[in-house]
Amino acid sequence: MGTALLYDEEMTKYKLLWVDPACKIEVPERLIVSYEALVRSGLSDRCISIPAREASDSEILLVHSELYLEAVKKTPYMTLEDLKEFTLQFGDVYFHPNIYHCAKLASGSALQLVDSVMTGKVRNGIALVRPPGHHSMHGAANGFCVFNNVAIAARYAKQKYGVKRVLIVDWDIHHGQGVQYCFEDDPSVLYFSWHRYEHQNFWPNLRESDYDSVGKESGTGFNINVPWNNVGMENSDYLSVFCHVLLPVAYEFCPDLVLVCAGFDSAIGDPEGEMCATPDIFAHLTHLLMNLAGGKLCAVLEGGYNLTSLAQSVCQTVQTLLGDPVPQLANLRGPCKSAIESLQCARSAHRRYWSFLKHAADPPMTDISTKHIKSAMEEEEKTEMAEEERCTEGKVWPEPPERLCPPVCSASVLPDDVVCPDGLKPLSSSKDLEPLLVSKLKTAAVDGDGVTTFSRLYTLVEKLVANEIRNGLVLVPDVAAAMMCVVQDLTSDLVKRVLVVCVGKEKELDYVTTDGKVLVVQISSEDSEEHRSKYYIPVCLKKGCSDTSGFIQAVLGLLLPLGYEYNPDLVLLVRMPGSGVVDSMWQQLIGLLQGFAKGHTLVLMQVNEKACMGSTASALLGHPAPPLQDLQTPFPEDGDALERLRERLQADWKMLQTTS
Numbered sequence: 001m002g003t004a005l006l007y008d009e010e011m012t013k014y015k016l017l018w019v020d021p022a023c024k025i026e027v028p029e030r031l032i033v034s035y036e037a038l039v040r041s042g043l044s045d046r047c048i049s050i051p052a053r054e055a056s057d058s059e060i061l062l063v064h065s066e067l068y069l070e071a072v073k074k075t076p077y078m079t080l081e082d083l084k085e086f087t088l089q090f091g092d093v094y095f096h097p098n099i100y101h102c103a104k105l106a107s108g109s110a111l112q113l114v115d116s117v118m119t120g121k122v123r124n125g126i127a128l129v130r131p132p133g134h135h136s137m138h139g140a141a142n143g144f145c146v147f148n149n150v151a152i153a154a155r156y157a158k159q160k161y162g163v164k165r166v167l168i169v170d171w172d173i174h175h176g177q178g179v180q181y182c183f184e185d186d187p188s189v190l191y192f193s194w195h196r197y198e199h200q201n202f203w204p205n206l207r208e209s210d211y212d213s214v215g216k217e218s219g220t221g222f223n224i225n226v227p228w229n230n231v232g233m234e235n236s237d238y239l240s241v242f243c244h245v246l247l248p249v250a251y252e253f254c255p256d257l258v259l260v261c262a263g264f265d266s267a268i269g270d271p272e273g274e275m276c277a278t279p280d281i282f283a284h285l286t287h288l289l290m291n292l293a294g295g296k297l298c299a300v301l302e303g304g305y306n307l308t309s310l311a312q313s314v315c316q317t318v319q320t321l322l323g324d325p326v327p328q329l330a331n332l333r334g335p336c337k338s339a340i341e342s343l344q345c346a347r348s349a350h351r352r353y354w355s356f357l358k359h360a361a362d363p364p365m366t367d368i369s370t371k372h373i374k375s376a377m378e379e380e381e382k383t384e385m386a387e388e389e390r391c392t393e394g395k396v397w398p399e400p401p402e403r404l405c406p407p408v409c410s411a412s413v414l415p416d417d418v419v420c421p422d423g424l425k426p427l428s429s430s431k432d433l434e435p436l437l438v439s440k441l442k443t444a445a446v447d448g449d450g451v452t453t454f455s456r457l458y459t460l461v462e463k464l465v466a467n468e469i470r471n472g473l474v475l476v477p478d479v480a481a482a483m484m485c486v487v488q489d490l491t492s493d494l495v496k497r498v499l500v501v502c503v504g505k506e507k508e509l510d511y512v513t514t515d516g517k518v519l520v521v522q523i524s525s526e527d528s529e530e531h532r533s534k535y536y537i538p539v540c541l542k543k544g545c546s547d548t549s550g551f552i553q554a555v556l557g558l559l560l561p562l563g564y565e566y567n568p569d570l571v572l573l574v575r576m577p578g579s580g581v582v583d584s585m586w587q588q589l590i591g592l593l594q595g596f597a598k599g600h601t602l603v604l605m606q607v608n609e610k611a612c613m614g615s616t617a618s619a620l621l622g623h624p625a626p627p628l629q630d631l632q633t634p635f636p637e638d639g640d641a642l643e644r645l646r647e648r649l650q651a652d653w654k655m656l657q658t659t660s
């Protein structure tokens, strides 16, 4: 299934008609450059174009009051003076004779997107709209927003499609207080937002934007705020919050639909956010959400004011929605101190509501919620600092790397008598190995057809590295031996870093590097005291890999952060026989691992496990993994062990830090 793209140039036909410094950044060109970048890059042609439509009164009334709607209805007929007068009652927003029409199109586009996804016409999609929505409230416009596009879409999805649980992820750099107010008492809508806050000194300067606003009444726990109290946040900070706050809760919540308040003012170069995360981060944020809700993801544009980073960020998002490989993120140095404080506060505020956060540490000593009374001095300094120093036009960043789709998505190396699953391309050409390697294999008591397998394996690795193939599945007689072979020999000169993810444990892995060329993460039911090394990380689950709750926690809170920091060129996923891993979990793991090494994942399985080849192939081909149904509460000892393991490793692996 494809990716929907909603865009209508009518939504560019309104603008600020008077002087208002607070609103001058919200210009029609925001939409124009975003759409043109998609056209120029060829991405729009790969999408399924869905027409915009006007939201009806009843749809708008799902969120807004009749009083407010009737008032906005009058604006098309107002004089300039009336419009200015009308605008005065709201904050940081402007009206225009055509903005009511555009606001209906913006909300209607979000509803069209929900229809396309919920009816299965497309898998996911994005609506490029203005005016944005996440600040508008029941009875008021605010922050460039007139109707709350995403809030209306959430209510609409529940009403029309009986959606039980909606996850709203708001990665815009401003707090979508309109969305928070709408759903704060509603346990069926989980709202997550990060936002520039600076101890309440940043717009909209609300006390309720802080991490301790967790929702109310039956919605308690279903509102997650992560305040950024400094500017300059980077990719590491964003990914840490996804891995250690959002994703564990999102998987436990198990949504039927994911809506994204896709604001790109959180990217580098934006004058509002003043952050330093690069546009390719949105490729990963999108990717990390795409295995939730069976892939049903609707992104709706909110903010974004640097036309260059906005256009790049939109392209990165759409390219991931289309299923293209995600770019490698280099030198992730772990979250900064301020981000760790925010992350720790959010985790501790929610640990009583989410079993996946149960073992979160106490909040940091420094209470970050008190509002720093800005000293006159500090205020003066800020204004004294030359405008160009503070503003972000000076920021430069590299163009996001090209994300080429290999000609073959998934290849397979199977014994001749095994039928190749649909969609996989059997790799027949077996390159004859160097005699040295053959002799080595022979000494490893690899029999004749084993050598053939290994020579095909070698060919497969070569093609992965050459980006001729995206990923591959290999069935071997002895998976442990094959793993050693791949790690020791096949990758010696082909790749710089191999991440080996070992699911289950048959016997001790007697191969561990200390030079950092291989990082082994082994998830199993047994602990192992030996080779305590930075590059061999055994994760012990009390009930082993069949315990999906423990498994997904280990993947989100440990494997993903490690993988991002290690930044491998190849991922080797080894399924030990008898691991007991649940099929949906196995598919989720394959899906998530595609975020590394440009999707170059090599899955090694034993021939006698060929029954799960079909689901493996499905995941490798990029089909969304099935939701992890009814997750049990994780075993306390597992949660504890994971927390202790993270504390022990965070000295070596900065991305594991969750406490200051």
Ligand SMILES: NCCCNCCCCCC(O)(O)C(F)(F)F
Pocket (backbone or CB within 6 Å): 021, 022, 023, 092, 132, 133, 134, 135, 143, 144, 145, 172, 173, 174, 175, 203, 263, 265, 302, 303, 304
């Ligand atoms: N220096 C100018 C001050 C501007 N203060 C208001 C900022 C509104 C942000 C709107 C947005 O970006 O959150 C949306 F997504 F809604 F468009």
Ligand SMILES: [Zn+2]
Pocket (backbone or CB within 6 Å): 172, 173, 174, 263, 265, 272, 302, 303, 304
């Ligand atoms: Zn914003």
